[in-house]
Amino acid sequence: MTDNRASSDAAASTQAEVSEEIQQIAKAYERDAAPERDGEETQPRLDYPPYRSSVLRHPTKDPHHADPEGIELWAPAFGHQDVDPLEADLTIQHRGEPVGERMVVTGRVLDGDGRPVRHQLVEIWQANAGGRYIHKRDQHPAAIDPNFTGVGRCLTDADGTYSFTTIKPGPYPWKNHRNAWRPAHIHFSLFGTEFTQRMVTQMYFPGDPLFALDPIYQAITDQRARDRLVATYDHDVTRPEWSTGYRWDIVLTGAHHTPREDEVEA
Amino acid sequence: MSRIPGDLVATPGQTIGPFYGYALPYDGDATLVPPGHPDAIRLHGRVLDGAGNPVPDALIEIWQADPAGRVVREPGSLHRDGFTFTGWGRCGTDNTGHYSFTTLRPGPTAPGAAAYVAVTVFARGLLNRLFTRAYLPAEESVLAGDPLLSSVDPDRRGTLVAAADEHGFAFDIRLQGEDETVFLTYPRH
Numbered sequence: 001m002t003d004n005r006a007s008s009d010a011a012a013s014t015q016a017e018v019s020e021e022i023q024q025i026a027k028a029y030e031r032d033a034a035p036e037r038d039g040e041e042t043q044p045r046l047d048y049p050p051y052r053s054s055v056l057r058h059p060t061k062d063p064h065h066a067d068p069e070g071i072e073l074w075a076p077a078f079g080h081q082d083v084d085p086l087e088a089d090l091t092i093q094h095r096g097e098p099v100g101e102r103m104v105v106t107g108r109v110l111d112g113d114g115r116p117v118r119h120q121l122v123e124i125w126q127a128n129a130g131g132r133y134i135h136k137r138d139q140h141p142a143a144i145d146p147n148f149t150g151v152g153r154c155l156t157d158a159d160g161t162y163s164f165t166t167i168k169p170g171p172y173p174w175k176n177h178r179n180a181w182r183p184a185h186i187h188f189s190l191f192g193t194e195f196t197q198r199m200v201t202q203m204y205f206p207g208d209p210l211f212a213l214d215p216i217y218q219a220i221t222d223q224r225a226r227d228r229l230v231a232t233y234d235h236d237v238t239r240p241e242w243s244t245g246y247r248w249d250i251v252l253t254g255a256h257h258t259p260r261e262d263e264v265e266a
Numbered sequence: 267m268s269r270i271p272g273d274l275v276a277t278p279g280q281t282i283g284p285f286y287g288y289a290l291p292y293d294g295d296a297t298l299v300p301p302g303h304p305d306a307i308r309l310h311g312r313v314l315d316g317a318g319n320p321v322p323d324a325l326i327e328i329w330q331a332d333p334a335g336r337v338v339r340e341p342g343s344l345h346r347d348g349f350t351f352t353g354w355g356r357c358g359t360d361n362t363g364h365y366s367f368t369t370l371r372p373g374p375t376a377p378g379a380a381a382y383v384a385v386t387v388f389a390r391g392l393l394n395r396l397f398t399r400a401y402l403p404a405e406e407s408v409l410a411g412d413p414l415l416s417s418v419d420p421d422r423r424g425t426l427v428a429a430a431d432e433h434g435f436a437f438d439i440r441l442q443g444e445d446e447t448v449f450l451t452y453p454r455h
Contacts, residue, residue: 138284
């Protein structure tokens with residue numbers, strides 16, 4: 001398949017070559033973008049050749065502007081029959097304790113107006129402490145942890161707050177280019193109060209030495225935007241003799257309707 | 267970009283990556299109604315890349331009104347009870363890039379409006395989600411009266427309209443190329 005051929009071509013690239021491509025794009029962005037906020041690219045580019053798999057998978061035509069209507073002004077509802085509260089603790093899904101640094105990650109999901117997104121679904125998935133996913137496509141020869149699957153769900157509370165207890169994921173190698181490594185991250189899947197706010201993203205950890213080398217993270221060309229994906233270590237979230245704590249707030253794009261009764265209550 | 271002054275800046279999206287397969291799909295994700303339901307239809311299609319090859323690691327989500335055109339406000343999509351229609355579903359593509367939902371035919375959400383299913387596309391290699399609409403085939407006058415369809419270049423309009431087939435509707439999604447699907451952006455994105 002073409003995609004595989006593209007990635008095996010890519011496998012011939014070195015980190016130095018990919019880093020050079022990343023830097024050229026960053027320089028062009030700094031040269032062309034207005035320094036004030038209106039010029040800021042707040043979302044990743046879809047056309048970002050250093051991420052080899054994107055080459056044949058990005059639309060080449062500009063997206064078409066649509067005014068949301070009908071079903072797009074609403075989001076699916078999830079409730080307690082969908083999500084068990086225990087699913088928010090990724091460290092209790094098996095008989096024993098998983099290996100690694102136990103941590104809590106918590107924060108609020110807000111819409112573009114700063115309103116909390118209440119009682120809505122948050123899903124996460126991640127590698128284990130050694131950088132290994134359970135997924136069969138992950139052939140990285142690091143240990144699978146029989147006590148860690150790396151999948152969690154929760155509903156936000158009335159204040160838009162989510163919280164997960166998990167293990168700090170490790171960085172892992174991938175085949176974008178030779179000696180490619182992803183910075184440690186947790187995948188997040190989020191819903192808002194309307195369809196247009198749906199998003200999937202990745203949360204990173206402060207100070208990761210792999211940031212500059214990673215074409216997925218660097219596909220967000222603006223440093224201010226990239227920083228929004230980095231959690232903050234928060235000692236107030238850290239629990240004595242138990243776990244470290246990180247805080248990460250998520251802002252969805254703005255909604256197009258005024259909040260309904262059932263969103264305002266709670 | 268059409269942000270309103272004072273808006274909070276949205277958090278960036280990122281690709282879903284290759285490893286969502288053990289996390290996001292779940293039993294019953296693509297069966298919004300049981301296959302034996304008397305009004306069940308299939309909404310299916312293929313996800314293709316810029317070379318026309320199937321994308322076997324894409325995830326498609328649909329969100330739709332019920333047959334009466336009502337927006338459903340029922341939870342239960344993750345643990346379907348077999349009776350409650352929630353209007354939302356999720357389906358990973360298979361090795362041939364194919365996805366398939368068992369659902370109900372959505373009604374128009376306003377009188378005379380064209381009926382459509384809202385679609386979100388995620389994939390490895392796709393750095394942010396894409397939005398589109400799968401309109402049901404209808405009389406030309408209905409489709410021509412739709413505000414979105416009538417604003418799309420006629421040459422590309424067809425990429426937004428599903429084709430009727432034996433069990434329901436087929437809707438292919440082309441991420442790139444000549445007949446690239448029209449993807450949508452909304453105000454405040």
